[in-house]
Amino acid sequence: MPEGHTLHRLAAQINTVFVGRPWRVSSPQGRFTAGAQRLDGQTPEHAEAWGKHLFVHLGPEIWQVHLGLYGAFSFRGDADFAAETTIGAPRAAAVTFEPHYDAEGWLIPEPPQGAVRARISARHGWADLRGPATCAVLQLAEYQKVIGRLGPDPLRQPRTDTTPRKDFLHNLSRRRISIAAALMDQAVIAGVGNIYRAESLFLEQLDPHTPSNQLDPERAAALWDRLSEQLRDGVAEGRIRTVRTGGSRRHWVYKHQGTGCPRCGTLIAAAELQGRRLYWCPGCQRD
């Protein structure tokens, strides 16, 4: 589920199992061959997420990955390689395997299956990246250009003396698009996707069509706090679950169109907005 929480989880995972030791990098699919050669044998120093981007720093160069809609990392390894199976879009569970080691004591990875854009290997395990929207090696200036286009990420520490929440309010105040469109704009707030958009607006009882520059500042601040909480929960749990009252229902309105709103009973609506499905309750999401 590649919204912002996924990328922060991924960065943490890479910091745990890859950072600080030389790794091996290849592109079995062949679409990242030159980049993989640059990264191969280097020592990853630090992985970080900013919104939906993953950056791994190696000296002056930075590996940038954006999972897009389909991308995912699959981690495999022996008992010393503590890693979850996949981080990203849904993938079938991997079959267990018998570990074998080469002469230097490195675990021998299984042959790559299907379209593996990048394979990164450590002593005790490896990870396969499939289907990313972006997989590139950046120089510092290019990296700065990418992050310069991103708004505040609720899962990151502030970059300036103003708080990220103030940046968010400021970004909203100078746009005339709907709040629903604004939440999907990564320059307004980084890391929010279609699920968190629907679920945060529902819990804050905000009409998705309200122009973002007409949103009451206190309610906009509450929306930021709500998104921060939801993203933090997503990182902790590894999946988006905004219904926290127990039971099997995971989302309040996302993909629940045509059923009764749990709060007011009105039928939940769905509509296409800028190419994405928007879900909301017309009964109780009003301003």
Next chain:
DNA sequence: CATCGATGTTTAA
């Protein structure tokens, strides 16, 4: 076996 759809973004028209 074919088709559809998805948590996203960029580019072209």
Next chain:
DNA sequence: TAAACCTCGATGC
């Protein structure tokens, strides 16, 4: 606004 990118699970016949 639509198409393209790119992968694979779900759905349907």
